[in-house]
Amino acid sequence: MNAAEIVKGVFSADARAIARAISKVENAEAESSEIMRAVFERSGNAMVIGITGSPGAGKSSLVDKLAMLYKEKGEKIGIIAVDPSSPFSGGAILGDRIRMSALGTDKNIFIRSMATRGNLGGLARATVDAVNILDAAGFQKVIVETVGVGQDEVEIVKAADVVVVVLVPGMGDDVQAIKAGIMEIGDLFVINKADRDGVLKTERELKMLLELTSRQDGWNPPIIKTIAVESKGIDELAEAISKYYEFQKKNENLQRRSAVAKWRLxxxxxxxxxxxxxxxxxxxxxxxxxxxxxxxxxxxxxxxxxxxxx
Ligand SMILES: Nc1nc2c(ncn2[C@@H]2O[C@H](COP(=O)(O)OP(=O)(O)OP(=O)(O)O)[C@@H](O)[C@H]2O)c(=O)[nH]1
Ligand SMILES: [Mg+2]
Incomplete structure (x- = not known):
């Protein structure tokens, strides 16, 4: 497939072409410029949801359940899992895990994991490119999962329309999250594993933290409690996501957008x-x-x- 054929395939939502296109940008191959130029004109319609939080917080479980919910509404969902820790497997472990679940075989759901390749870096850039490719392919929702560690990862989720930060009950994780600098970027917060002890305490602490910071756009990030493994709180999460999405669309934030664009450049x-x-x-x-x-x-x-x- 040459670049023009890949682009044509992407625009008709052909999974093989999409996978090719993502590989091209991931490996920074020569054709990526042509592909991304074409993609740029067609993108900007998807709702891009960034999900981040400490390792094991239940991000993938939440993504699974959210994707299921969107699918039932008849939407097409792209899922990108950023897995910088496994450069050799190319993040295959995580991809396989999701693929084995109910979603994997669905043609309305495209799953891809991204990992560092080559020695020039560019994982964050490639991930944002991949999001654009899925957007241009007509996916209504694109969900990006990253472990909230490291500057690259923070930049990736910041590029999303809606940023969801996932925490779990227990102070240790909160401190970790704050340290990683992901508290400031959350448009909404999830306390997952709400079946565990200490939910109210964590909620209280989080509320106090959020009260300390006021956002320029005047948005107050809500806190949603979920039990991903029991599909509890998923409707509320989806509702909060679309509420913020509408809010930020109305208050079109060119400043945030141009900051992201500058970072990409x-x-x-x-x-x-x-x-x-x-x-x-x-x-x-x-x-x-x-x-x-x-x-x-x-x-x-x-x-x-x-x-x-x-
Ligand atoms: N008790 C309980 N366990 C959960 C819940 N959600 C997820 N888990 C479990 O927590 C573990 C980690 O879940 P994942 O969804 O893989 O978490 P993750 O944040 O994607 O993990 P990484 O991608 O490795 O950082 C799994 O064993 C899940 O079954 C929950 O609400 N309650
Ligand atoms: Mg995961």
Whole structure:
């Protein structure tokens, strides 16, 4: 499939073409520019939901249940799980887990996991590109799951229309979440595993925290209690998501949008410049040679980089 064929396939929601397109942007292949140019014009219709929270909080379980709910309404749902911890399996473990569930075989649900590939980085950029591809393919909902650790991940969810932060009862997790800097980005908060002890305490603490911060847009992030494994609270969650979606659409926040756009431009620029530099004749060999010299303490990294740039 060449770029034009891939684009055509994406626009007719062909799963194979979508998968190809995502692989192209993931590996930063030459065709990605053409694909993303075409995709850009067609995207902007999907509701993009970012779901983040500490490891094991129940994000995937919630995504499963949410997707099921949207599916019953006759919608098409794209799910992207960002799994930077498994560069070798390409996030296959998580993908397989979901695929095995009831959703996997459904043609109205597209599931993909993304992981770091290559040495130029670009996971966050590729993930946001993948979201755009699903959007252009006509998926009404695109859900992105990330473990809320690291700046890359925070940037990915910030690019969503609605950001859901998932917490679980118990102080330890809250502290972890706050540390990871994801408290400020939540448009709504979920306390999942509400079948466990300490729900009210966590809710109280969260409320207090939220009262300390006031948002520029005047939105008060709601707190929803769920038990994902028992499908409890999922309707309420979906309702809160669409409520915020409507709110942010009415208060069209160009500032937030241009901040995201600027971040995307910088990511792409960084990657392109690096690619260009390393594609120059002999640059890769020089990099290897200098890496060896740095390892042998024959040259310091700063001088080495200056040598590459010159
Ligand atoms: N008791 C209880 N267990 C839950 C609930 N939701 C999810 N779990 C369990 O918690 C574990 C982790 O759930 P996942 O949905 O994989 O959590 P996750 O946040 O996606 O995990 P990572 O992607 O690995 O960070 C699983 O064993 C779930 O069955 C819940 O509401 N109550
Ligand atoms: Mg998960």
């Amino acid at each position: 910088l990511e792409l620029l960084r990657e392109k410049l690096l690619q260009e530099l390393l594609n120059k004749n002999g640059a890769k060999e020089k990099l290897d040679q200098l890496a060896l010299e740095v390892a042998q303490k024959r040259i310091d990294p700063y001088s080495a980089v200056e040598k590459i740039l010159r």
